[in-house]
Amino acid sequence: MDFPIFHLDFFGNRFLIAAIASLHVVINHMLAVGAMPLVAFLEYRGIQSGDRRWDDLAYRILFVCFIVTTTLGALTGVGIWLSTSLVNPHAIGSLIRVFFWAWFAEWTVFVTEVVLIVAYTLSWKTAWAKQNKKKHLGLGIALAIASWATMAIIVAVLGFQMDTGVWTVEPGFWTAVLNPIYLPQLMFRTPFALVTAALFALMLTGFYTKHDPEFRGRAVRTISAWALVFTAPWLIGALSYWKAIPARMLENVPTALTSLAFGDFLDPLKFIIAGSVLLVAVFCIWGVTAPRRLPTVLLIIPVLLAIWQLSYFERVREFIRKPDVIEAYMYSNALRPADYPLYAEDGLLKHATYTPVRTVTDENRLVAGREMFRLSCSRCHTTHGLNGVVEKFGTMYGWQEWDPAAVRTYLATMHNMRPFMPPAPGTAEEQSALADYLISLRDDPATLDGAQTSGAPNRIR
Amino acid sequence: MESIANWPLPLDIPLPLPADSVLLQALLVFLFLWHILFVNLMVGGSLITMAFEILGRRRPDFDVLARSIAGTITVNKSLAVVMGVGPLLGINVLYTIHFYTANALTGAAWMSLVPLVTLAFLITYAHKYSWDRLAHAKGLHISLGLAGTALFLVIPLIFLTNINLMLFPGRWLDVDGFLSALWLPNVWPRYFHFLTASVAISGLFLLFFFLRSGSDITDKLETMDRAYLRRLFYSIALGASGLQLLFGPLVLISLPAQGMSWYLIGVISLGVVLALTAMTFMWREIVSPKPHPMRRATLVFTLITLTAFAMGYGRHVYRESALQEHRALMAAHTQEVGWQAAAAQWRDATGQTLVRVPLGQKIFEGTCAACHALDKVLVGPSVQEIAGIYGENPGGIVTWTQNPGRKREGFTQMPAFKLGEEKLQAVAGYMIELGVPEELGAPEEAVDEG
Numbered sequence: 065m066d067f068p069i070f071h072l073d074f075f076g077n078r079f080l081i082a083a084i085a086s087l088h089v090v091i092n093h094m095l096a097v098g099a100m101p102l103v104a105f106l107e108y109r110g111i112q113s114g115d116r117r118w119d120d121l122a123y124r125i126l127f128v129c130f131i132v133t134t135t136l137g138a139l140t141g142v143g144i145w146l147s148t149s150l151v152n153p154h155a156i157g158s159l160i161r162v163f164f165w166a167w168f169a170e171w172t173v174f175v176t177e178v179v180l181i182v183a184y185t186l187s188w189k190t191a192w193a194k195q196n197k198k199k200h201l202g203l204g205i206a207l208a209i210a211s212w213a214t215m216a217i218i219v220a221v222l223g224f225q226m227d228t229g230v231w232t233v234e235p236g237f238w239t240a241v242l243n244p245i246y247l248p249q250l251m252f253r254t255p256f257a258l259v260t261a262a263l264f265a266l267m268l269t270g271f272y273t274k275h276d277p278e279f280r281g282r283a284v285r286t287i288s289a290w291a292l293v294f295t296a297p298w299l300i301g302a303l304s305y306w307k308a309i310p311a312r313m314l315e316n317v318p319t320a321l322t323s324l325a326f327g328d329f330l331d332p333l334k335f336i337i338a339g340s341v342l343l344v345a346v347f348c349i350w351g352v353t354a355p356r357r358l359p360t361v362l363l364i365i366p367v368l369l370a371i372w373q374l375s376y377f378e379r380v381r382e383f384i385r386k387p388d389v390i391e392a393y394m395y396s397n398a399l400r401p402a403d404y405p406l407y408a409e410d411g412l413l414k415h416a417t418y419t420p421v422r423t424v425t426d427e428n429r430l431v432a433g434r435e436m437f438r439l440s441c442s443r444c445h446t447t448h449g450l451n452g453v454v455e456k457f458g459t460m461y462g463w464q465e466w467d468p469a470a471v472r473t474y475l476a477t478m479h480n481m482r483p484f485m486p487p488a489p490g491t492a493e494e495q496s497a498l499a500d501y502l503i504s505l506r507d508d509p510a511t512l513d514g515a516q517t518s519g520a521p522n523r524i525r
Numbered sequence: 526m527e528s529i530a531n532w533p534l535p536l537d538i539p540l541p542l543p544a545d546s547v548l549l550q551a552l553l554v555f556l557f558l559w560h561i562l563f564v565n566l567m568v569g570g571s572l573i574t575m576a577f578e579i580l581g582r583r584r585p586d587f588d589v590l591a592r593s594i595a596g597t598i599t600v601n602k603s604l605a606v607v608m609g610v611g612p613l614l615g616i617n618v619l620y621t622i623h624f625y626t627a628n629a630l631t632g633a634a635w636m637s638l639v640p641l642v643t644l645a646f647l648i649t650y651a652h653k654y655s656w657d658r659l660a661h662a663k664g665l666h667i668s669l670g671l672a673g674t675a676l677f678l679v680i681p682l683i684f685l686t687n688i689n690l691m692l693f694p695g696r697w698l699d700v701d702g703f704l705s706a707l708w709l710p711n712v713w714p715r716y717f718h719f720l721t722a723s724v725a726i727s728g729l730f731l732l733f734f735f736l737r738s739g740s741d742i743t744d745k746l747e748t749m750d751r752a753y754l755r756r757l758f759y760s761i762a763l764g765a766s767g768l769q770l771l772f773g774p775l776v777l778i779s780l781p782a783q784g785m786s787w788y789l790i791g792v793i794s795l796g797v798v799l800a801l802t803a804m805t806f807m808w809r810e811i812v813s814p815k816p817h818p819m820r821r822a823t824l825v826f827t828l829i830t831l832t833a834f835a836m837g838y839g840r841h842v843y844r845e846s847a848l849q850e851h852r853a854l855m856a857a858h859t860q861e862v863g864w865q866a867a868a869a870q871w872r873d874a875t876g877q878t879l880v881r882v883p884l885g886q887k888i889f890e891g892t893c894a895a896c897h898a899l900d901k902v903l904v905g906p907s908v909q910e911i912a913g914i915y916g917e918n919p920g921g922i923v924t925w926t927q928n929p930g931r932k933r934e935g936f937t938q939m940p941a942f943k944l945g946e947e948k949l950q951a952v953a954g955y956m957i958e959l960g961v962p963e964e965l966g967a968p969e970e971a972v973d974e975g
Contacts (some may be wrong), residue, residue: 066535067625068697070632084639134603135646142610143639149617150632153625157538160618164543171610178607182600237543405873406866415862417535516632519701520533 065399068418068521070150071442071514074449077151082382084147086375088140093253093374094367095129096137096211098261100181102290103129104204109286111197117279119197123188124272125265130185134178150516152443154398155389162231162240163221170217177210212254219250226385227310232392248308252301255294256377260370262291263344266351267367270360281356288351295345310391313384315483337376340369386484395486397440404489412439412490418520424497432494433501435521438512440489440498447505447512454505466506471499529850530945532694535622537852537859543618550841553615558837560612562726563605565719568681569727570598571649571674572720573761578667586746593742594731595653595670602646616688622855623848626697627690627706634683634703641683645676678720682707685716692847693781714775721768728762729826736819756811762825763807766800773797784847789839796835803828885955888948896939899959904937912960915953922953 072080103126110118148156160167184203191200223245224231231239266287273280347366350358389396399407407415413422413432416439424432437453446452457466460474475495479487488495515521542549574594581588616624628635652670659666683703690696690706700706735742735754743751777793806825810817871877896904897911915921926949929939942949 066537066622068629070629080636131647131650135643135650138603138606139639139643139646142606142613143636145613146628146636146639149625149628150636153621153629154538157617157621157625158540160614160621161538161540161543164614164618167614168611171607171614174610175607178603182603186600235540402870403866405869406862408873409869410865415536417533514632515629516635517702519630519705520698522533522698 065154065412065416065439067153068515068519069438069442070516071438071512072449073446073511073513076444076446076450076452077442078444079450081144081147081151082379084140084143085382086378088137088144089378090371090374091132091137091140092215093257094260094264094370096133096177097215097254098257098259099125099129099265100204100208100211101258102261102265102287104201104208105290106286107197107201107204111201116192117273117276118283119192121269121272121283125268126185126188128268130181134181138178152389152396152398155394158390158394159221159225162235162237163224165237166217166220166241170214173210173213173217177207177214180207180210215253215257216250219253220246222381223249225388225390226313226381227308228391228393245305245308248301248304252298252305255298255301256374258294259291259298259344260374262287262294263347263366263370266291266347267363270358270363274360277356284351284355284358288348288355292345292348292352295348309384312483337373340373344369344373383484387479387486397443397486397489399440399486399489404487407489408491410491411494412436413494418515418522420522424493429497429500430504433497433499433504434512436490436494436498437501438521442512448509449511453502457502457506463506466503468496468499468503471502472496475499528943529695529854530943532851533626533697534851534854534858535626536862537855538621539859539863546619549615549619550845553612553619554837554841556608556615557612558833560605560608561837562833563601563608564681565723565726566601566730567598567605568677568720569723569725569765570594570601570731571670571677572724573727573731574598575667575670575674578670582663584748586749589745590735590742590749592656593735595649595656597730597734599646599649599653602649606642620691620844620848623691623694624687626694627687630690630697630700631683631687631703631706635687638680638683641676641680645673645680648673648676681719682712682716685719686712689715692784692844694848694851695783710781711776711779714772714779718769718772718776721765721772725762725765725769726829728758728760728765729822729829732758732762732822733819733826736822759807759811763804763811766804766807769800780843781847784843784845786842786846789842789846792835792839792842796832796839799828799832799835803832883951883955884948885951885953885958888944888952889955889959892942892944893952893956897956905939906933906936908956908960910960912957916957916961919950919953919957922956923949926952 071077103122106118106122106125110116110122145156180203184200184207187200187203191197220241220243224240224243227243227245229239229243231243266284269280269283269287273283344366347358347362385391387395389398392401394400403415411423413419413424413435416422416435419435419439421428421432421435437447441453444451445456448454457471461467461470472495475488475498476492478485488498490498574591577587577591577594581591648669652666652673655666655669659669686703686706686709689709689712690700693709696709700709706712732755734740735758736751742754743749749757803825806821806828810821810825897906897908899908901907911922923946926942926944928941944952
């Protein structure tokens with residue numbers, strides 16, 4: 065409404081955020097939050113046993129983490145911000161007003177984290193030579209704490225988006241931070257990161273210690289045991305998180321897990337999820353009991369499973385909070401429920417900053433409908449691409465003819481049938497123009513350009 | 526540039542700022558300087574590294590220097606990113622609407638920052654860690670470094686274009702994509718101003734880096750001693766600073782008048798005086814046969830730091846004043862629509878129906894009626910008299926209102942009301958409808974009051 069609308073009409077805007085965010089979570093949990101405590105622990109084993117091989121292994125794992133986290137890890141973190149501010153500037157702008165000081169605190173910890181990882185990595189070799197390993201280990205422990213703290217702060221925002229708690233009644237910083245989902249989600253993510261990071265380290269260990277089967281066995285056993293220790297807290301965390309999710313959102317879970325079209329796969333999928341968790345546990349037990357018989361190539365499997373689990377978990381979390389982007393405050397389409405009565409009286413187009421038309425007339429119906437689509441649908445849907453509206457209506461009504469009256473009725477009532485959809489905003493006349501535009505798309509392969517290519521639409525006719 | 530009344534007028538985010546605006550502004554200016562310092566060291570460091578590595582093919586000592594500088598870039602680039610997050614947060618919260626609008630209008634380039642910076646960083650690591658391995662394929666190694674440097678040259682341009690575009694809401698409707706925003710006034714002078722500053726700051730930084738007490742660089746060099754390094758890096762810093770005598774004025778001249786003020790000129794002039802003083806000291810260090818101790822370098826560094834503060838503050842002063850009017854209009858508009866939304870919510874909740882007041886009537890009653898009554902002189906002439914004059918020409922009312930002419934004898938001068946064409950036409954239509962008696966018929970050009 066208040067911004068020129070960035071839009072990707074093939075991949076869709078959701079995909080942009082999802083791709084960047086999933087990558088970031090995988091790197092953050094597997095190579096930073098979960099990995100730093102393990103690296104420090106392996107360094108400690110080296111100091112304690114006087115065996116240089118522990119120290120070398122720890123450094124090689126750290127070096128991979130260092131290169132990836134200070135490039136792709138840091139940049140995808142900024143990327144989440146850049147992509148959300150393109151796709152839903154109103155939502156991220158609102159979150160920043162509420163959580164500014166949390167983000168600010170997180171940033172100071174992040175600066176500390178980066179300084180520590182640079183210092184920890186670049187002083188590793190000289191620390192052994194200078195015999196000040198204990199001091200160096202202190203850096204590692206501080207780094208592990210800082211890595212965890214950045215996540216611990218940011219998770220507050222994610223919890224808030226799902227359940228704003230008492231904030232809508234008592235707006236304030238602390239009521240927002242201490243939302244009902246915050247601590248349960250943190251309890252879940254912490255061991256999740258520790259377990260997945262151990263699986264990643266296990267894979268690296270397999271490759272790095274190939275030439276030394278005796279040490280490989282000891283290292284694999286130690287790291288597998290480390291992973292196994294955190295499996296129980298992981299399951300407890302998952303349970304408490306599940307309990308904290310509002311009942312309304314749990315109804316979205318089947319759709320979130322599959323998608324509307326694949327609802328039938330729900331039961332098999334539950335087995336796949338349970339199975340993948342079990343498989344991870346089996347690998348860890350195998351690593352503890354018979355480490356030398358665990359083939360290196362097989363160690364890739366738990367890492368792939370972990371990547372899948374991490375990104376899949378994020379998808380489910382992002383989906384079940386729908387239709388809201390900030391629970392009870394803003395819908396995913398960037399409109400606030402509080403403004404709906406105004407839009408119903410005056411029309412949505414009247415209050416939009418960037419639109420070539422403000423009232424619906426017989427001549428401009430399709431242009432008005434297109435702008436309605438841009439303003440109220442395009443944050444989640446494309447025209448013909450991923451999650452496209454043409455495909456949705458085709459699935460519902462077939463490909464022969466779409467009855468305008470039926471589409472209008474659907475728009476007016478869809479939020480009752482599909483609880484994850486926000487209600488359609490605007491006047492009946494505007495929704496009718498939107499219906500006409502949607503129907504026109506069936507035979508029109510034209511795509512919808514975003515502001516990044518065509519500018520604000522004010523001058524387009 | 527069009528009149529401010531025709532600028533896009535979005536609503537602001539209807540949530541309070543997290544702290545006092547002045548505190549947030551101070552934080553933004555301060556944190557941005559830290560960010561730009563490391564960006565300067567990253568970009569300037571890359572340029573100097575590559576120049577030295579190429580010179581190193583003829584004179585190996587330059588290669589030794591280049592390698593040593595490359596070691597600083599990977600640290601400085603990490604700090605440039607993390608120190609950027611703080612000011613980014615500040616600009617997001619203070620200029621939410623303006624900044625995100627610029628981002629959306631240049632969206633493809635803005636989003637490509639993530640892969641571009643990632644790639645630039647990975648190449649920088651590859652360049653740094655392959656110095657020995659590619660010692661016998663120097664051409665390849667240099668190409669790798671140049672590729673990373675090229676990326677470092679593109680990335681700031683994307684940021685700068687956004688920061689510039691956000692200042693000019695009057696141009697938002699003209700922009701379609703990054704490339705068109707690139708040609709708005711001030712982008713290129715500012716870009717070269719930034720690049721030369723990067724080289725100047727990096728020259729000074731490297732002076733300290735190589736001549737610090739713990740440095741063992743001279744042990745590794747065959748033909749260069751401390752005096753040589755001192756002259757070399759002072760010359761780089763001074764040469765680049767000298768170029769600012771060209772780019773600085775270009776930046777100032779190409780700034781649109783929208784945010785200009787004498788206060789700003791004063792702040793910038795202070796910066797210029799500080800910079801010129803620093804340059805004088807640098808010149809003396811270069812020509813003097815007996816160099817001063819490093820204390821002199823500290824003085825130069827302090828002066829340059831103060832220059833950066835003056836320029837950074839000046840930049841902020843310009844931004845604030847360039848956006849002042851637009852933000853005031855936005856705030857009023859946001860409040861008004863907020864009330865409308867609250868009223869609509871209440872009606873929705875209580876099942877009331879809405880009585881619509883036409884736009885022209887609403888504005889007339891809220892703005893004009895204080896001076897103009899229907900049938901008698903209040904402060905200005907009556908609506909009936911006005912309608913009599915402009916009955917066939919409502920546009921005349923619009924033109925007059927935007928820019929009232931000389932006053933009649935005995936009347937107070939009317940102020941200009943720049944409410945925008947659309948609203949003024951609505952008012953004009955309403956006034957004619959009100960002022961011309963029914964039986965004479967409404968004028969043909971009566972405006973729809975939408």
